[in-house]
Amino acid sequence: MSFSDSPTLEVKDLKTYFFTKGGIARAVDGVSFSVGRGKVLGLVGESGSGKTVTGFSILGLVDEPGRVVSGEILYRGENLVSASMGRMRELRGLNISMIFQDPMMTLNPVLRIDTQMIEAIQAHEKISKDDARQRARDVLGQVGIASPDERLRAYPHQFSGGMRQRVAIAIALLNKPDLIVADEPTTALDVTIQGQILYEVQKLCSQTGTALIWITHDLSVVAGLADDICVMYAGRIVEQGSVNSVLDNPRHPYTHGLISSVPSRNRRGVPLAQIPGMAPSLLKLPKGCSFGPRCPQVTADCGIIPNISMLDKGRQLRCHNPLDALVSPKLKD
Amino acid sequence: MTIIENNPELMAEDRNDEENYEGAQTPLRRFLSDFCEARLAVFGFFIILVIALVAIMAPFIAPTDPYNLATVSILDSRLEPGEAMMSGTIAYLGTDGAGRDMVSAMIYGLRISLGVGIGSGIIAMLIGISFGLLSAYAGGKIDSVFMRIVDIQLSFPAILVALVLLVTLGKGVDKTIIALVVVQWAYYARTIRGTALVERRREYIESAVCLGLSKNRIMFRHLLPNCLAPMIVVGTMQIAHAISLEATLSFLGLGMPQTEPSLGRLISNGFEYILSGKYWISVYPGIALLITIVSINLVGDRLRDVLNPRLQK
Amino acid sequence: MQSALVVVIMSFIVFSGVFLVGDPVEILVSDDADQEEREMMIKSMGLDKPFLVQYGIFISKAIRGDLGDSFVFQEPALLLILDRMPATMELAVVALLIAIIFGIPLGVWAGLKPESLASKSIMTGSILGFSLPTFWVGIMMILLFAVLLGWLPSTGRGDVQIILGMPISVFSWDGFSHVLMPAVNLALFKLSMVIRLARAGTREVMHQDYIKFARAKGLKESRIILVHVLKNILIPVVTVLGLEFGGLVAFSVVTETVFAWPGMGKLLIDSIGLLDRPIIVAYLMIIVFLFVFINLVVDICYSILDPRVRLEDIKS
Secondary structure, three states: OOOOOOOOEEEEEEEEEEEEOOEEEEEEEEEEEEEOOOOEEEEEOOOOOOHHHHHHHHHOOOOOOEEEEEEEEEEOOEEOOOOOHHHHHHHEOOOEEEEOOOHHHHOOOOOOHHHHHHHHHHOOOOOOHHHHHHHHHHHHHHOOOOOHHHHHOOOHHHOOHHHHHHHHHHHHHOOOOOEEEEEOOOOOOOHHHHHHHHHHHHHHHHHHOOEEEEEEOOHHHHHHHOOEEEEEEOOEEEEEEEHHHHHHOOOOHHHHHHHHOOHHHOOOOOOOOOOOOOOOOOOOOOOOOOOHHHOOOOOHHHHOOOOOEEOHHHOEEOOOOOOOOOOOOOOOO | OOHHHHOHHHHHHHHHHHHHHHHHOOHHHHHHHHHOOOHHHHHHHHHHHHHHHHHHOHHHHOOOOOOOOOOOOHHHOOOOOOOEOOOOOEOOOOEOOOOOEHHHHHHHHHHHHHHHHHHHHHHHHHHHHHHHHHHHHHOHHHHHHHHHHHHHHHHOOHHHHHHHHHHHHOOOHHHHHHHHHHHHHHHHHHHHHHHHHHHHOOHHHHHHHHOOOOHHHHHHHHHHHHHHHHHHHHHHHHHHHHHHHHHHHHHOOOOOOOOOOOHHHHHHHHHOOHHHOOOHHHHHHHHHHHHHHHHHHHHHHHHHHHHOHHHOO | OHHHHHHHHHHHHHHHHHHHHOOHHHHHOOOOOOHHHHHHHHHHHOOOOOHHHHHHHHHHHHHOOOOOEOOOOOOEHHHHHHHHHHHHHHHHHHHHHHHHHHHHHHHHHHHHOOOOHHHHHHHHHHHHHHHOOHHHHHHHHHHHHHHHOOOOOOOOOOOOEEEOOEEEOOOOHHHHHHHHHHHHHHHHHHHHHHHHHHHHHHHHHHOOHHHHHHHHOOOOHHHHHHHHHHHHHHHHHHHHHHHHHHHHHHHHHHHHHHHOOOOHHHHHHHHHHHOOHHHHHHHHHHHHHHHHHHHHHHHHHHHHHOHHHOOOOOOO
């Protein structure tokens, strides 16, 4: 894993479980990664893989009946897991921001945009309303919203989905955080808008040195945006490494399956490649490797959870029977 | 050979999933266990049972017959609780202004209050369900006009509507029931129409239509059973409300006649004696009324929490 | 507009209802008028004319404010009612304020900690609040506070001061002590409803994404509750309250009877007992009018509070 100096965020063996009436759901089951200054990490997985919960765990926003059970989340050396609620509140919005998935529900429908932006600034520093407003204007301009003054006085329902998400991104940038966790922010948007937003976010992060964790299920998004990638399945990271090496040369059968099933990869006339079966319920995970039941390479060894094996150049893998290097096709033709 | 066949564990898991779903409880059992989590509601339910029993068994358990003008004597009036009446029976809760034993008057009054409340509730429910379902099923203009009527009626306070009706109709059990029905039916109609509209769009109705079933059959055999859950909640609360309304009307002097006093009438009879300290004539019937209504509402409230899909975790 | 239509329709219904059920002569003529007087009344009011004409006469008189004279008081019914209106309004307004000032905080608190003991007791209390028949609670209150404890006067209204041209009693201690029990009594039902509404609204809002997002911005919890949550639940609460205000005025009929409060409601009940029909008709007409007016006001308030309902829209 490449990082410059000490990483902005280091997650070590994080475990977040949900204690429900139906049993314990191990949403995040031993996840480790780190993100360096100005770097983009793509966190990829299907629904139910635990990627969103990972994001919430970092911000301390995991709701009942879930909680972080063990592990460390080191933000610039400070362990967030053991931080007090007051300390977390200080960090949130100021040093660590989050962008949510659904822009419709993220903004409070009965409050104006400027109210919601100004309060985000005033929660962390003593600043006059006018100065806060000025900063909000500037940031709105940065995310590409024209005539920001008008927009500030408007209500969320008066915006389109793309605009709302830009506002949400603007709010995340307001206090110049060191780390932004973005949870599928472009999933609900048109592909064209998605492209614009991706471009702008990338530009902003490289300009300001902000570290970015981009959570998504869409590999094509990650391919163009991220420096490093973690592939999650059923609460564990099954493969991670720099984006080029993982996508060009996937070693884990799941990663390989994901890449192959991207529609553009498939040729006309040939049946669409897919990974058979369904992701398991987090309440009833299979014994051993969670991917085993669906894996074309499964063997008897897979009855035990594979440990993380370190490959060269920062690649990590959780697999008993990894694919051979250079066997699988590249993502980018 | 497919992956599934290659991996027999996968198939076994599917089967396990079905069996283990929600601990293999039938919906009825789950409903009962959810309901019983609130001990207060269960308590309320038992109280209701007791009250219903008392009301039904009234002629057998009341110490005296408070309507028998031959045995009721003015000389017995306003006795304190615990004193003996002329006939030798002890009036445990005192007597009222006309000389009736409070315990007996209350038991019979309970019977009337319950009877009128539940009776009017059931009739209103039947009328409301019929109209509501029809309206929801018909849709379109009929539905809008109908709902307008319902809305207008509902926007008027029940008590005024009932007042006006009773002023014009006069006193009597049947007239009271009519007034109560008129006040309540719209609420049932609106509730069931709302539910029916939602259910109407579901696939099972579509498939019933595709199968060519008759409108009546679809409405009553398919649509209605699925709309019943909110109706049960509404019904419970409405009956409590009807009982309360009838008591209020009787208190104001309308509704039930003096010869068949409901609990409300008993309370109003006792009102004039409050300031002179003869509290028992109003207080005890009031407590009986209270216990009845509160129990019904406790049960209804719990039902609503349990049957509400949105609040289920 | 729609509202005007409703008023017209209601007046028609009331009039025809009264007409059909009772002899129209009976309505406007005192019971102990003799035959000759009756004939005179019939002729002078055109009661021998067909129904629609009579209705027309009724309406034309009504518009001019003439709803007939009370038998008992021998004065115009309309004026008698209007005379009593401030008393009823005062009672209703105080009751509404009690319901809001106590109901919303209690409901929000119960919604924030739904499993706590305090919350459960508040909810059980609210069930009691709307189950107990108002008139009985009133009687109990008189028994307890006036007869047994002697703290508060049992009946009637306190001294009245003229404020802004209207007689208001609540600002003097005497007036306040008189209005307290009836207002609390009247408010009880609404208070329970407000508590339940506020609680349900709070629980629903707290689960929304925008609350989580507000936390992600690092806002203080108190701000989140006071600004984000409150504004969202105020909309349904205010709507219901507005509509229910009419209900308060109507239900004051009971409270006024129990506490001998000299308002419109007591007048109505007395009139029913005395068969003073012009007052009954006049009361109904006024109530209908009041309701339509209130509905209108609530609609306006709703659009002010909920920006989503407003008409202008900026498309991006």
